[in-house]
Amino acid sequence: xxxxxxxxxxxxxxxxxxxxxxxxxxxxxxxxxxxxxxxxxxxxxxxxxxxxxxxxxxxxxxxxxxxxxxxxxxxxxxxxxxxxxxxxxxxxxxxxxxxxxxxxxxxxxxxxxxxxxxxxxxxxxxxxxxxxxxxxxxxxxxxxxxxxxxxxxxxxxxxxxxxxxxxxxxxxxxxxxxxxxxxxxxxxxxxxxxxxxxxxxxxxxxxxxxxxxxxxxxxxxxxxxxxxxxxxxxxxxxxxxxxxxxxxxxxxxxxxxxxxxxxxxxxxxxxxxxxxxxxxxxxxxxxxxxxxxxxxxxxxxxxxxxxxxxxxxxxxxxxxxxxxxxxxxxxxxxxxxxxxxxxxxxxxxxxxxxxxxxxxxxxxxxxxxxxxxxxxxxxxxxxxxxxxxxxxxxxxxxxxxxxxxxxxxxxxxxxxxxxxxxxxxxxxxxxxxxxxxxxxxxxxxxxxxxxxxxxxxxxxxxxxxxxxxxxxxxxxxxxxxxxxxxxxxxxx
Numbered sequence: 142x143x144x145x146x147x148x149x150x151x152x153x154x155x156x157x158x159x160x161x162x163x164x165x166x167x168x169x170x171x172x173x174x175x176x177x178x179x180x181x182x183x184x185x186x187x188x189x190x191x192x193x194x195x196x197x198x199x200x201x202x203x204x205x206x207x208x209x210x211x212x213x214x215x216x217x218x219x220x221x222x223x224x225x226x227x228x229x230x231x232x233x234x235x236x237x238x239x240x241x242x243x244x245x246x247x248x249x250x251x252x253x254x255x256x257x258x259x260x261x262x263x264x265x266x267x268x269x270x271x272x273x274x275x276x277x278x279x280x281x282x283x284x285x286x287x288x289x290x291x292x293x294x295x296x297x298x299x300x301x302x303x304x305x306x307x308x309x310x311x312x313x314x315x316x317x318x319x320x321x322x323x324x325x326x327x328x329x330x331x332x333x334x335x336x337x338x339x340x341x342x343x344x345x346x347x348x349x350x351x352x353x354x355x356x357x358x359x360x361x362x363x364x365x366x367x368x369x370x371x372x373x374x375x376x377x378x379x380x381x382x383x384x385x386x387x388x389x390x391x392x393x394x395x396x397x398x399x400x401x402x403x404x405x406x407x408x409x410x411x412x413x414x415x416x417x418x419x420x421x422x423x424x425x426x427x428x429x430x431x432x433x434x435x436x437x438x439x440x441x442x443x444x445x446x447x448x449x450x451x452x453x454x455x456x457x458x459x460x461x462x463x464x465x466x467x468x469x470x471x472x473x474x475x476x477x478x479x480x481x482x483x484x485x486x487x488x489x490x491x492x493x494x495x496x497x498x499x500x501x502x503x504x505x506x507x508x509x510x511x512x513x514x515x516x517x518x519x520x521x522x523x524x525x526x527x528x529x530x531x532x533x534x535x536x537x538x539x540x541x542x543x544x545x546x547x548x549x550x551x552x553x554x555x556x557x558x559x560x561x562x563x564x565x566x567x568x569x570x571x572x573x574x575x576x577x578x579x580x581x582x583x584x585x586x587x588x589x590x591x592x593x594x595x596x597x598x599x600x601x602x603x604x605x606x607x608x609x610x611x612x613x614x615x616x617x618x619x620x621x622x623x624x625x626x627x628x629x630x631x632x633x
Contacts, residue, residue: 216516354388490518
């Protein structure tokens with residue numbers, strides 16, 4: 142059996158880092174972990190080929206080669222999915238699909254032959270059994286959750302590692318919180334299910350043995366959902382694994398209450414974590430309570446961010462405007478918080494209501510839902526009829542983007558962050574791609590860019606006052622270049 146696994150392309154978004162990746166000659170940030178895991182669940186005797194449309198084109202010869210084409214996708218990849226379906230049907234190929242897009246909306250894709258929904262560890266085996274007996278059904282789904290201690294090591298060998306900026310692995314699924322706009326719990330449940338330390342180390346070994354020395358993104362929606370397992374098993378194992386190894390620093394997603402646990406914070410940094418993404422959402426307490434973001438309430442959010450920065454973590458964060466309780470002052474408050482906190486990578490989006498969330502159910506009952514959401518909450522669109530006047534919301538949102546990614550505010554924010562930041566890990570040995578990126582930044586940002594004045598001010602300030610993080614200062618400048626490019630499509 143020949144199986145063609147196809148990763149649909151992503152549009153140019155905040156997290157695509159498309160404009161920044163060009164500086165280091167990489168094509169995409171992360172590989173398709175879901176498809177690589179599914180590939181490992183397929184029979185070993187089957188022939189597998191992976192095509193990531195973010196790196197290469199879908200050639201007719203590979204469609205002709207395949208007995209089945211497998212797709213995994215998120216909402217934001219919808220338009221690419223439709224193109225893949227059209228190409229495959231042109232060649233009369235059967236399609237198998239799974240992932241968040243199809244789990245919530247599989248009825249919208251009549252051309253697809255088979256759906257492997259929810260978690261493939263549970264729904265793929267019965268499909269394979271039925272396929273062997275020539276009785277495959279169209280839809281395989283479950284309300285149960287998989288034991289991910291039995292999840293195999295992804296088939297990294299299907300990748301061309303040179304195309305990617307970082308690798309990714311998964312430690313846990315599920316989140317103990319219940320924010321009403323988040324579909325994580327709808328898809329993966331409230332109880333964090335974890336892999337074993339031995340399992341995680343085995344996956345890391347498999348990546349390292351392939352020669353990988355760059356960043357590794359642990360893709361959990363909340364890495365600290367089970368603190369007991371982290372402290373007693375996982376982090377000690379990661380600390381031991383990194384001993385004597387070159388590179389391979391970690392990035393992940395956490396909740397703000399990481400700042401409340403100095404022991405956990407110290408262990409994470411010691412284990413090699415350098416960056417974390419935090420859902421801050423809003424500095425408005427009433428909006429946090431309204432969306433059930435309890436872990437963010439009754440605390441000093443600014444101090445929590447600074448605590449993590451001082452400990453040695455680069456804090457990236459998500460922000461939302463468009464809550465029912467938002468007042469017109471929220472736009473200035475968001476700008477002020479982002480600027481004073483030194484959060485350089487600040488993803489600000491309009492509130493969206495994904496399928497399966499409490500927010501979606503409530504707004505559907507109130508008749509306040511619009512067309513299907515794009516899956517990109519930073520493109521200036523929303524599937525919600527807001528309580529605030531729509532034009533006020535859009536203009537305020539555009540003002541946030543045009544402000545925080547303007548050169549004066551961006552470069553000042555980088556400096557604010559670097560002043561607070563206390564780096565623990567020594568910079569890894571620069572690769573040729575990083576050296577190229579440095580000289581390209583001088584050319585694109587320092588000589589041609591509208592930000593050249595601010596670039597050189599940061600350049601010499603960092604060299605003089607923060608030489609240990611000078612490479613990070615250049616990296617964040619390049620990030621800002623990407624964010625400004627993306628925001629221009631919204632701001633105009």
